[in-house]
Amino acid sequence: QLQLQESGPGLVRPSETLSLTCTVSGDSINKYFWSWIRQPAGGGLEWIGRLYPTGTTNYNPSVYGRVTMSADTSRNQFSLRLTSVTAADTAVYFCAIRGWFGGAFLDYWGQGALVRVS
Amino acid sequence: QSVLTQPPSASGTPGQRVTISCSGSNSNIGTNSVNWYQQLPGMAPKLLIFSNNERPSGVPDRFSGSKSGTSASLAIRGLQSEDEADYFCAAWDDGLNGSWLFGGGTKLTVL
Numbered sequence: 586q587l588q589l590q591e592s593g594p595g596l597v598r599p600s601e602t603l604s605l606t607c608t609v610s611g612d613s614i615n616k617y618f619w620s621w622i623r624q625p626a627g628g629g630l631e632w633i634g635r636l637y638p639t640g641t642t643n644y645n646p647s648v649y650g651r652v653t654m655s656a657d658t659s660r661n662q663f664s665l666r667l668t669s670v671t672a673a674d675t676a677v678y679f680c681a682i683r684g685w686f687g688g689a690f691l692d693y694w695g696q697g698a699l700v701r702v703s
Numbered sequence: 704q705s706v707l708t709q710p711p712s713a714s715g716t717p718g719q720r721v722t723i724s725c726s727g728s729n730s731n732i733g734t735n736s737v738n739w740y741q742q743l744p745g746m747a748p749k750l751l752i753f754s755n756n757e758r759p760s761g762v763p764d765r766f767s768g769s770k771s772g773t774s775a776s777l778a779i780r781g782l783q784s785e786d787e788a789d790y791f792c793a794a795w796d797d798g799l800n801g802s803w804l805f806g807g808g809t810k811l812t813v814l
Contacts, residue, residue: 690759692738
């Protein structure tokens with residue numbers, strides 16, 4: 586059973602850097618590409634970006650210049666770094682891994698981690 | 704404001720069929736496939752439909768998706784109380800450097 590778990594500080598001060606790590610168990614992350622999505626309280630989903638095992642990244646224009654995604658495949662982990670945070674970055678942050686296997690799209694999410702900027 | 708537009712709410716009684724719409728543009732739904740997600744309260748979103756109308760293993764066939772032009776729809780037949788949740792459409796947008804878009808979400812209430 587593939588499982589994802591987000592970890593990191595739940596409280597970040599304005600102007601500082603938000604850092605989260607997603608630890609994956611049950612399969613090698615090298616088979617997938619890795620994404621971060623966030624959801625403010627009572628709000629909708631906002632895609633932050635994705636990272637492929639090749640190193641290719643795509644980021645949401647709304648966070649350009651502030652976001653970096655990276656991975657440590659030896660630890661089966663990938664990470665999100667968001668700089669210069671403001672209250673608008675307060676949200677539940679989800680990590681997700683996705684991939685195509687045998688014509689089917691697989692999509693696994695972590696339970697989410699609440700990060701408050703205050 | 705989401706570029707993919709969904710109605711904020713929908714409702715139905717048990718056993719009914721309900722549909723949820725998702726409207727986009729040529730740069731997203733018009734060009735790329737649509738996924739649908741179900742989010743139960745306090746839970747992470749779960750993939751319901753991918754590639755417009757494909758169901759992942761384990762998703763009941765009561766759920767179906769369709770796409771026409773720049774719009775997509777999720778249909779749920781034989782509505783059940785456990786279907787009460789938020790539903791989100793999603794699609795890749797071919798705009799500047801590309802970006803994955805989510806709809807604003809539709810809260811489905813089972814009356």
